[in-house]
Amino acid sequence: xxxxxxxxxxxxxxxxxxxxEIAKNGTKAQRxxxxxxxxxxxxxxxxxxxFSLLGGLQVPHMEAAGAATPQKQRTIYDCGQSQNxxxxxxxxxxxxxxxxxxxxxxxxxxxxxxxxxxxxYQRNSIDNRGLPMKASVHFGENYDxxxxxxxxxxxxxxxxEIFTGFTASLDVIGHELTHGVTGSEANLNYQGQSGALxxxxxxxxxxxxxxxxxNQTADVADWLxxxxxxxxxxxxxxxxxxxxxxxxYNDPTLGKDPQPADMAHYLKTTQDNGxxxxxxxxxxxxxxxxxxxxxxxxxxKAGQIWYDTLLDPRLKASADFAxxxxxxxxxxxxxxxxxxxxxxxxxxxxxxxxxxxxTSAAG
Amino acid sequence: MWLILVCLLVAxxxxxxxxxxxxxxxxxxxxxxxxxxxxxxxxxxxxxxxGAQVHAEATDYHRELAPQEGEQLRADADPxxxxxxxxxxTGAVRDGYQYDIAVVTKDGKSHSLTxxxxxxxxxxxxxxxxxxxxxxxxxxxxxxxxxx
Ligand SMILES: [Zn+2]
Numbered sequence: 446x447x448x449x450x451x452x453x454x455x456x457x458x459x460x461x462x463x464x465x466e467i468a469k470n471g472t473k474a475q476r477x478x479x480x481x482x483x484x485x486x487x488x489x490x491x492x493x494x495x496f497s498l499l500g501g502l503q504v505p506h507m508e509a510a511g512a513a514t515p516q517k518q519r520t521i522y523d524c525g526q527s528q529n530x531x532x533x534x535x536x537x538x539x540x541x542x543x544x545x546x547x548x549x550x551x552x553x554x555x556x557x558x559x560x561x562x563x564x565x566y567q568r569n570s571i572d573n574r575g576l577p578m579k580a581s582v583h584f585g586e587n588y589d590x591x592x593x594x595x596x597x598x599x600x601x602x603x604x605x606e607i608f609t610g611f612t613a614s615l616d617v618i619g620h621e622l623t624h625g626v627t628g629s630e631a632n633l634n635y636q637g638q639s640g641a642l643x644x645x646x647x648x649x650x651x652x653x654x655x656x657x658x659x660n661q662t663a664d665v666a667d668w669l670x671x672x673x674x675x676x677x678x679x680x681x682x683x684x685x686x687x688x689x690x691x692x693x694y695n696d697p698t699l700g701k702d703p704q705p706a707d708m709a710h711y712l713k714t715t716q717d718n719g720x721x722x723x724x725x726x727x728x729x730x731x732x733x734x735x736x737x738x739x740x741x742x743x744x745x746k747a748g749q750i751w752y753d754t755l756l757d758p759r760l761k762a763s764a765d766f767a768x769x770x771x772x773x774x775x776x777x778x779x780x781x782x783x784x785x786x787x788x789x790x791x792x793x794x795x796x797x798x799x800x801x802x803x804t805s806a807a808g
Numbered sequence: 809m810w811l812i813l814v815c816l817l818v819a820x821x822x823x824x825x826x827x828x829x830x831x832x833x834x835x836x837x838x839x840x841x842x843x844x845x846x847x848x849x850x851x852x853x854x855x856x857x858x859g860a861q862v863h864a865e866a867t868d869y870h871r872e873l874a875p876q877e878g879e880q881l882r883a884d885a886d887p888x889x890x891x892x893x894x895x896x897x898t899g900a901v902r903d904g905y906q907y908d909i910a911v912v913t914k915d916g917k918s919h920s921l922t923x924x925x926x927x928x929x930x931x932x933x934x935x936x937x938x939x940x941x942x943x944x945x946x947x948x949x950x951x952x953x954x955x956x
Binding site for chain 2: 587593617620621624635647694700703715716717721722723
């Protein structure tokens with residue numbers, strides 16, 4: 446990116462939508478000045494906008510966001526089996542490991558997830574501006590859930606009969622932190638198809654965090670979510686399978702994995718915010734198909750295309766599967782070339798799961 | 809004057825006793841959570857002459873509600889009170905639980921309400937949340953028992 450040391454003063458008083466128009470349609474100098482002016486507005490979505498307007502993928506996101514050398518800032522709290530957040534602070538950045546394995550798992554998992562995002566996509570934490578990462582463990586009594594509350598991650602201990610504990614699986618920690626990333630970017634509505642995309646993006650990057658930590662290529666990875674948190678004796682391998690949605694478990698207590706593998710089996714329901722943890726199986730499988738078709742480390746190409754799409758300002762909060770698929774095709778083409786194996790893999794994957802990509806995106 | 813008062817009492821006038829609740833049944837479903845459908849819970853509360861009792865789908869969970877608990881729950885589930893229980897979601901929680909509640913009244917109508925984790929706590933919402941967790945724990949505990 447060429448450095449620009451001055452700002453056109455008139456741009457400072459222009460409203461953002463006009464700056465966007467100039468950034469899209471002005472002369473080269475006007476475009477750069479408009480983008481620079483937009484870049485001084487430290488709103489969450491600015492980095493996405495600048496990123497795209499500058500041709501997106503030729504500009505490192507870190508540079509567009511103007512972030513300094515990234516530093517992890519982790520703080521782990523202990524709820525002591527209460528549901529009062531955040532709880533007592535028990536380990537902060539740089540502290541030595543403690544006796545409590547849940548605390549250390551959360552601390553290490555946040556570190557691995559931070560490292561993943563920075564190493565793979567030069568992203569500086571949840572908001573790409575070095576946001577401190579907070580997690581609370583031992584939430585509730587034998588609590589069978591982990592969630593993101595908009596500000597931090599929260600992990601239950603599990604009941605030990607079915608779930609061993611929600612910090613035990615790196616993909617779970619990566620999943621929850623990615624909800625924060627999505628909230629900082631497209632902020633996909635947590636309902637229906639956009640909600641299922643929100644869930645799927647958390648599964649995709651949660652799995653990639655684990656794959657990178659284990660140095661696994663796409664053909665070796667298990668493509669399972671939550672494999673490490675099921676107790677022995679459960680009839681299942683995990684909570685979700687990205688490779689074969691609907692096959693992760695079939696257990697007397699948990700029932701049968703209801704995830705569909707394609708649009709023909711899309712489940713219409715009002716529960717679970719319109720089936721966000723169910724229909725996520727469809728985009729999950731699309732990602733798996735792209736990653737395995739391209740081979741190698743999944744975070745390099747398939748992950749990059751999905752990450753580019755998440756940051757693409759054209760990805761609306763209300764996006765459905767088809768509009769997300771279109772943008773993956775566009776971003777695959779933009780980064781790796783139109784008609785290349787990458788774009789072909791993207792188009793083939795969405796076709797397999799029954800999501801139609803528009804001809805303009807496919808071209 | 810005294811005659812009029814006696815007639816009112818015999819007829820069950822407003823000063824004599826509370827208006828009978830129209831609530832006959834509360835159905836509730838917990839869904840969502842990181843595990844999705846695996847941790848779904850469904851339960852039903854029945855109100856009758858003998859008090860209130862709750863039971864759950866897919867298990868033999870059964871609990872008689874204490875008279876005061878049943879009366880309070882029935883009052884909180886009154887269709888007129890449901891509007892107050894509907895608190896707009898903050899929308900920020902991901903992987904939180906969703907609670908779908910349907911109140912069936914004597915006229916056969918169903919009045920529905922959806923609450924989500926992160927919503928402001930209401931008495932009805934807290935009761936449903938606690939009861940769903942009790943049912944889930946019962947299912948988990950039942951797993952430990954030898955299977956017939
Ligand atoms: Zn999630």
